[in-house]
Amino acid sequence: MNVHDIRRQFPILDQEVNGKPLVYLDSSATSQKPIQVIETVEKYYKEINSNVHRGVHTLGTRATDAYEGAREKVRKFINAKSTQEVIFTRGTTTALNTVAASYAAANLNAGDEIVITYMEHHSNIIPWQQVARRTGAVLKYIPLQEDGTISLDDVQATVTANTRVVSVMQVSNVLGVINPVKEIARIAHENGAIMVVDGAQSAPHMKIDVQDLDCDFLAFSGHKMCAPTGIGVLYGKKHLLEKMEPIEFGGEMIDFVHLQESTWKELPWKFEAGTPIIAGAIGLGAAIDFLNEIGLDNIAQHEHKLAAYALEKMSSVPGMAIYGPLDAAKRAGLVTFNISDVHPHDVATVLDAEGIAVRAGHHCAQPLMKWLKASATARASFYLYNTEDDIDKLVEGLVKTKEYFSDVF
Numbered sequence: 062m063n064v065h066d067i068r069r070q071f072p073i074l075d076q077e078v079n080g081k082p083l084v085y086l087d088s089s090a091t092s093q094k095p096i097q098v099i100e101t102v103e104k105y106y107k108e109i110n111s112n113v114h115r116g117v118h119t120l121g122t123r124a125t126d127a128y129e130g131a132r133e134k135v136r137k138f139i140n141a142k143s144t145q146e147v148i149f150t151r152g153t154t155t156a157l158n159t160v161a162a163s164y165a166a167a168n169l170n171a172g173d174e175i176v177i178t179y180m181e182h183h184s185n186i187i188p189w190q191q192v193a194r195r196t197g198a199v200l201k202y203i204p205l206q207e208d209g210t211i212s213l214d215d216v217q218a219t220v221t222a223n224t225r226v227v228s229v230m231q232v233s234n235v236l237g238v239i240n241p242v243k244e245i246a247r248i249a250h251e252n253g254a255i256m257v258v259d260g261a262q263s264a265p266h267m268k269i270d271v272q273d274l275d276c277d278f279l280a281f282s283g284h285k286m287c288a289p290t291g292i293g294v295l296y297g298k299k300h301l302l303e304k305m306e307p308i309e310f311g312g313e314m315i316d317f318v319h320l321q322e323s324t325w326k327e328l329p330w331k332f333e334a335g336t337p338i339i340a341g342a343i344g345l346g347a348a349i350d351f352l353n354e355i356g357l358d359n360i361a362q363h364e365h366k367l368a369a370y371a372l373e374k375m376s377s378v379p380g381m382a383i384y385g386p387l388d389a390a391k392r393a394g395l396v397t398f399n400i401s402d403v404h405p406h407d408v409a410t411v412l413d414a415e416g417i418a419v420r421a422g423h424h425c426a427q428p429l430m431k432w433l434k435a436s437a438t439a440r441a442s443f444y445l446y447n448t449e450d451d452i453d454k455l456v457e458g459l460v461k462t463k464e465y466f467s468d469v470f
């Protein structure tokens with residue numbers, strides 16, 4: 062399928078915004094949804110909507126089959142050994158909070174260390190700060206090299222025999238760097254720590270094999286990979302999940318409830334209290350089918366080309382500061398930047414008038430912004446439906462922005 066055929070599957074892209082054809086360059090915030098996913102969710106509500114795991118009636122069985130079928134699609138997608146290792150959550154944030162509040166809160170003591178990096182999203186910082194506060198553990202940061210990448214020497218120097226948890230994003234939502242999480246997992250394990258991978262920006266864009274990475278936990282969000290909002294995944298190794306206590310309690314997750322105590326269902330359901338996100342999970346299953354049909358390797362290659370093209374074209378705009386490595390080989394499909402002294406919100410506003418959607422702000426990574434010595438930045442992020450033409454329009458928009466503000470000042 063070429064990119065123009067792919068674009069045709071995303072109805073939202075076929076519209077004008079502010080009188081100009083929409084150029085959507087904010088897929089790192091959330092991706093657009095293909096018609097297959099929209100129709101799957103619509104069909105679920107039109108034909109089989111029912112609660113799962115309870116009814117004997119036919120619709121209930123169909124809904125349960127579709128929901129559990131989606132879990133099997135996720136299992137295959139990340140090559141987990143068993144569907145017992147695949148827990149549906151609200152997204153990456155909930156998944157990371159579950160690991161912190163359940164695994165880490167129970168296993169960490171004063172003086173133990175949690176190791177993360179300066180580039181983490183707030184969702185992979187604050188849950189660990191909270192655990193550290195509660196347990197007396199210490200939160201340590203792997204430093205970044207000048208170009209924003211991580212060196213394994215720095216990982217070796219930061220992770221010690223006291224480290225219990227290492228948690229790192231596979232792809233940065235700001236710098237675009239791809240972190241060597243497989244090698245970091247090896248270092249974590251050599252030191253007796255577990256490895257948590259924040260896959261929010263990698264799962265949509267590259268093949269992930271949890272057995273090959275040998276990570277203990279992986280978190281990702283459906284809405285960044287063509288699925289609806291409100292659904293995400295926590296993968297965890299079975300032997301760890303089995304020993305963990307749920308963090309939410311109520312219907313669906315119990316085996317027996319007595320007056321003073323209760324027992325939990327087996328994995329994965331003990332972590333899915335309440336009526337689950339049924340339509341979301343089924344939508345995620347459809348998104349996985351869609352991505353598989355195109356091929357994760359083809360998607361990664363396409364975005365890699367776009368990133369290289371964007372880096373080259375954007376670098377030619379006078380006053381452009383690009384964050385992260387300039388070597389496209391070290392990057393995924395996004396470019397974060399500032400132009401001269403123009404505030405990124407002004408950049409985003411001028412671009413919006415041209416129909417171009419980019420994100421401006423701190424991108425939920427304030428420690429990284431501090432490290433970059435920038436209060437805010439603008440970001441263009443690409444996905445399988447973006448083209449070189451989108452980047453040409455972005456660059457034209459950036460030149461316009463620069464001219465507009467040089468007239469003003």
Ligand code: 7TS
Pocket residue numbers: 089090091151152153154155182184185230232233234259261262282420424425
């Ligand atoms: N981790 C990373 C690396 C992310 O990029 C994000 C969201 C999250 C965690 C949280 O995901 P959620 O689905 O639970 O919200 N990142 C962004 C972004 O870059 N712009 O908007 C959201």
